[in-house]
Amino acid sequence: MEYIIKNGIVFDPLNKVDGEQMDICIKDGVIVESVSEDAKVIDASGCVVMPGGIDSHTHIAGPKVNTGRLMRPEDSYKDLYLKRGLKPGTGFSIPTTYKTGYEYCEMGYTTAIEAAMPPLKAKHVHDEFVDTPQIDKGALTLFGNNWMVMRYLKEKDYELCAAYVAWVLKTVRGFAIKIVNPGGTEAWGWGRNVHGLDDPTPYFGITGREIVRGLGIVNEMLGLPHSIHVHPNDLGHPGNWKTTIETMDCVKDIEPKPKYGERETTYYNAHVQFHSYGGTSWKDFVSKGVEIAEYVNKVDHVVVDVGQITLDETTTMTADGPMEYDLHMSTGNKWANCDVELETGSGVVPFYYSPKGPVYSVQWAIGLDIFLNTDPSKVLLATDHPNGGPFTRFSRIIAWLMSKKYRDYWLNEKVHKWARTRSSVGDNDKEYTMYEIAQITRANQAKVLGLSLERGHLGVGAIADIAIYDIGPEEKDPKVIERAFRYAKYTFKNGEIVVKDGNIVKEVFGDTLYVDVKIDETLEKELMKDLEEVFKKDYTVQMENYKVPEYLANNWKVIQIDNSEIS
Amino acid sequence: MEIILTLREDITVPVELDALLPEKMQDMDVEEIKNIEVPQGRTTVKVGEIFDVKVIESDIPKMTIKNSSIKLKRVGEGMTTGEIVIEGDVGMHVGAEMKGGRIVVNGNADNWAGQGMKGGELIIKGNAGNYIGSAYRGGYKGMSGGLIVVEGNAGHEIGEHIVGGMIHIKGNVGYFVGIHAKGGIIRIDGDVPGRLGAEMIKGAIVVNGKVSEVLPSFKYEGIVENPVIKIKKKDEGTKIEGVYHLFTGDYVNNKPKGQLYISVASNPHLG
Ligand SMILES: [Zn+2]
Numbered sequence: 001m002e003y004i005i006k007n008g009i010v011f012d013p014l015n016k017v018d019g020e021q022m023d024i025c026i027k028d029g030v031i032v033e034s035v036s037e038d039a040k041v042i043d044a045s046g047c048v049v050m051p052g053g054i055d056s057h058t059h060i061a062g063p064k065v066n067t068g069r070l071m072r073p074e075d076s077y078k079d080l081y082l083k084r085g086l087k088p089g090t091g092f093s094i095p096t097t098y099k100t101g102y103e104y105c106e107m108g109y110t111t112a113i114e115a116a117m118p119p120l121k122a123k124h125v126h127d128e129f130v131d132t133p134q135i136d137k138g139a140l141t142l143f144g145n146n147w148m149v150m151r152y153l154k155e156k157d158y159e160l161c162a163a164y165v166a167w168v169l170k171t172v173r174g175f176a177i178k179i180v181n182p183g184g185t186e187a188w189g190w191g192r193n194v195h196g197l198d199d200p201t202p203y204f205g206i207t208g209r210e211i212v213r214g215l216g217i218v219n220e221m222l223g224l225p226h227s228i229h230v231h232p233n234d235l236g237h238p239g240n241w242k243t244t245i246e247t248m249d250c251v252k253d254i255e256p257k258p259k260y261g262e263r264e265t266t267y268y269n270a271h272v273q274f275h276s277y278g279g280t281s282w283k284d285f286v287s288k289g290v291e292i293a294e295y296v297n298k299v300d301h302v303v304v305d306v307g308q309i310t311l312d313e314t315t316t317m318t319a320d321g322p323m324e325y326d327l328h329m330s331t332g333n334k335w336a337n338c339d340v341e342l343e344t345g346s347g348v349v350p351f352y353y354s355p356k357g358p359v360y361s362v363q364w365a366i367g368l369d370i371f372l373n374t375d376p377s378k379v380l381l382a383t384d385h386p387n388g389g390p391f392t393r394f395s396r397i398i399a400w401l402m403s404k405k406y407r408d409y410w411l412n413e414k415v416h417k418w419a420r421t422r423s424s425v426g427d428n429d430k431e432y433t434m435y436e437i438a439q440i441t442r443a444n445q446a447k448v449l450g451l452s453l454e455r456g457h458l459g460v461g462a463i464a465d466i467a468i469y470d471i472g473p474e475e476k477d478p479k480v481i482e483r484a485f486r487y488a489k490y491t492f493k494n495g496e497i498v499v500k501d502g503n504i505v506k507e508v509f510g511d512t513l514y515v516d517v518k519i520d521e522t523l524e525k526e527l528m529k530d531l532e533e534v535f536k537k538d539y540t541v542q543m544e545n546y547k548v549p550e551y552l553a554n555n556w557k558v559i560q561i562d563n564s565e566i567s
Numbered sequence: 568m569e570i571i572l573t574l575r576e577d578i579t580v581p582v583e584l585d586a587l588l589p590e591k592m593q594d595m596d597v598e599e600i601k602n603i604e605v606p607q608g609r610t611t612v613k614v615g616e617i618f619d620v621k622v623i624e625s626d627i628p629k630m631t632i633k634n635s636s637i638k639l640k641r642v643g644e645g646m647t648t649g650e651i652v653i654e655g656d657v658g659m660h661v662g663a664e665m666k667g668g669r670i671v672v673n674g675n676a677d678n679w680a681g682q683g684m685k686g687g688e689l690i691i692k693g694n695a696g697n698y699i700g701s702a703y704r705g706g707y708k709g710m711s712g713g714l715i716v717v718e719g720n721a722g723h724e725i726g727e728h729i730v731g732g733m734i735h736i737k738g739n740v741g742y743f744v745g746i747h748a749k750g751g752i753i754r755i756d757g758d759v760p761g762r763l764g765a766e767m768i769k770g771a772i773v774v775n776g777k778v779s780e781v782l783p784s785f786k787y788e789g790i791v792e793n794p795v796i797k798i799k800k801k802d803e804g805t806k807i808e809g810v811y812h813l814f815t816g817d818y819v820n821n822k823p824k825g826q827l828y829i830s831v832a833s834n835p836h837l838g
Binding site: 075 | 702
């Protein structure tokens, strides 16, 4: 099938295209130089054309998402998806799988990365990916509280640690290394937490600093496409901004060495909004968003996603078990908790970020402080869905960023006054341009995930994942912005029209991305000796049952890396 | 205008009637009303297929259901004004999310009557099921205003997550009255087997009948006579007559303000 998208105003930051009126040609699922006369013409005059959106940090599949669905019938009651010819779905903050795929795609998104896969529960994640249509998927794999990792890093045996990480990624078909509250989730198994970066984990005696640095070194030894993806210690605690900067700073000497992709950074700080808190308690709680932004701007090795609070009723879920317990104790709301054997744990608590709540309003403002002060090539739009709010609010966030007037309206009319007095959002006049919106929703994600060779841009050879929005490049009306980015005029997935006028017109099933690093054989043998013992002694499953089977994807998209020289 | 719906014969598959609010049908003629489609099980049915429909003069928007059945669900859900009279029993969710107006059930009501109710009056002359004035399943905001009266007995978890308003049960009830209450007043004239007020933070429960046991996480405050119940600081108070044991709790929560008033005469074993 051939298409030509005519006369659109194109924003493609990876190719430095800033609002140029041009035609995009598509053939056999990819972007090409030119097409034949048989090509179908799509008139995009007056419309903005961008690569398909990428969410590099979202929670859409797997055991904790499903636990959220099970424990919240009231969330399903609030939001029904009933469109003729499509699978019905429910859920506002924790939508069912099909609804998730449809709604991302309606917004012009074509790739989403599940941000926390426990290796032992990988089958559940992939099983839900199979039922999530319209988008390509990948899963960040949890390593920051893993017994094998902690043991090897404690011994400073980076080779064996790297071999282990490579084996896990290949076996459970994971995409990258995720670290959540390093050491803290394991400490929660002992009824405790760690606080700073140098607080040792019970029994293992290893600190967050050693885990983050160690996995940072391992990541570059393996040459993984994405960097380490970190949720630092102290999430959600007043005064945590110092820990955040310390954590970022502790890996600054590690060189990026991706063997796939064009990544230039070594550290991805997830949902940095939750990690930019000043003050000593909720009483003197203030934004340190500007300070975090200043640090990020000054260094080369860091990118951040914001985890913007959208001031909705939502469902929090994280592998940070102790943090969810704190949340449950402070709100009295229902709580689910899980320990994943040798690997990780998690918690789930529903949460209502009321716009009238002083603390929630400041949290909202902190996210905006970060957006407005960070170099747009280093910041990414995400809500840590559903933690900061559902992904269906991305278009509202875009409206806040593009319109100072709209931001001020929320600041002065809708949220608690603390947002004005404890952040600098009100003093900031920055308004994002369309180009910058394309950076923070597509280009930056593609690059940092190591996928920018084929995704997040509209150059020749790229996968034809394209969003066309019915909006002029200079539009300032927040209502128009919000509507346009919520419902794309067209979404192309692999060169096919899958959304037209905000409606799914074709159901497709995306690929599942994972990374397979080939490592030295003798090293792998050495690892197997350890692993066999661990599986026999400590796991409830056998090693043969651990593997994610071939059939658990619509289509596997494997990134192969040959790293057999490390030993 | 008053719409009179007479169920022709008993039905086996439940029908959901939330589309039939008297306020919404005021400008419709009989034919239009007969053509309204309502869900029945996994399909739909037209009102005229199961009801005889008649319209007569009335000062207020009114609907009367005659020969009613427990298979008629969601009657009066979301109603804001007017009156609904039900002759016979009614199914689940009668008056759910109701904001105003009045519903009278001259029979029994199934579970979840007045669920999430915000205002108005719901009078049940017979018995009622579980979860009266509760939150939606899994939710944490139950009834927040209005009045529910049950003349007969009621089931378990009455006023689950109640935030405001009043529930008055004239008969006996089951376990966990006022579980998770955050406001409002629940009055029980009959007996309570136990676990009343579990995890309540705010609000009051008054029992005139016999209470088998009070949870150990409640604190005994002594005997009060003709108390004036205040829930909020600015509340002018609700006066009740009688002599009661007063308990506060539930101390499984931090700083709870829940109040239990339990009749001394019916419960000499307490205190
Ligand atoms: Zn997350």
